[in-house]
Amino acid sequence: MKILKEDAQSVGNILLEIGALLMSSGASTNRTRLTMERTAKGLGYGIELLITQRALMLTIIEKDQQHFFSRLKRISPHGVNFRIVSGISHLSWNVMEQNWTVTQISEELQRLKTLPHYPRLVVLGTVGLAGSAFCNIFGGGSIEMVVAFIATVAGLFVRQEAIKKKFNPYLCVFFASLAASLIAGLAEHYHIGLQPDKAFATSVLFLVPGVPLINSVTDLMDGNIQNGIVRAMNGLMIAFSIAMGLFAVKMILNF
């Protein structure tokens, strides 16, 4: 049995922070639970957890069974960030194997939170290339690929700006879908390229809710049915917002 160096309260707070960061960065429910349990075990505590999509509930029981600490924490959605998922995975093993203290953990969490994203131009460029890659996969020619590139870059730019202005997340997706498909739709309208419909169909694929949908299946397989259903519903709402953007553009161009 390990000697407890930290009090239950600070351990509880740091565990909740780890869990909230993991859930908002795109880890599955099972991974969040395992990482929190592993970290707690490394610090010498046993925990009981309730994980939902928007809140975490944690109870720490000290080994003497006399004292316990309970707290709820809200999870604020930030968008997928795998650098944090990767960093926290290393962190939890460090706690387990090198007996990190709570101070060390909170310093590492601060460092992970300030890790830089890729430069905006790089993100726009590579996601644009991904858009033209989709166009190629669905059988578009080089002109359609250029159209898909421009449409994707414009759509992502609009989405980033909308997120900065703190619009509703589904509305951000709608705006992005509208911008991307409007550009591809105009190309179709003026008959640019041989198969302009391919560019129209693939210009919005960068918005596809891949992480919510795949995590939803993962959660369902792990038995976290509730979280799985919530994630699937979220994914369907995003798909619906994309479809509304496309629908709006079709209405505008047929007018």
Add this chain to the structure above:
Amino acid sequence: MILLDIITKSIWAGIAAIGFAILFNVPRRTIFAIWGMGAIGGLIKFSAIHFELGIVFGSFLGATIIGIISIQMAHLRKSPPLVFSIPSVIPMVPGFFAYKMMLGLIALTAIENTDAYLQTLIETVNNGAKMMFILISLGTGVAIPMLLSRKESIKKSKFNKGKKVVV
């Protein structure tokens, strides 16, 4: 000629995977691996479609191979497997079918003619079913190595035996 077509498409699938990887802010050391895994997944899926195994089974095979490689890569590049597997399978996510289904549902609200209604309904159900089954096959395919090894963490799995782990 068909082989060349499949290979070109796979390379582009890898590029699509990189696009999502950058969007999800993966660690820099993992990017090349994600490109390779996206391309391998695409290669398997397009070959399966070419040999008429169907898009659902093709996606399942591709995702399974990606899941197995992601565990090896997790050791080589020191990141959890999902960092590799999610961006690599996202080019296979049936976004096309998802929004075809959504457009179909929206169209169903406006159609008066019975024949046209039935036609749209058939297409919508078909697209929706494809989407659901491809998604389920992607999710299970990626999870298969973990399900088979029955371990809670890849650091304990037997893929890891005899390898020195430095975190």
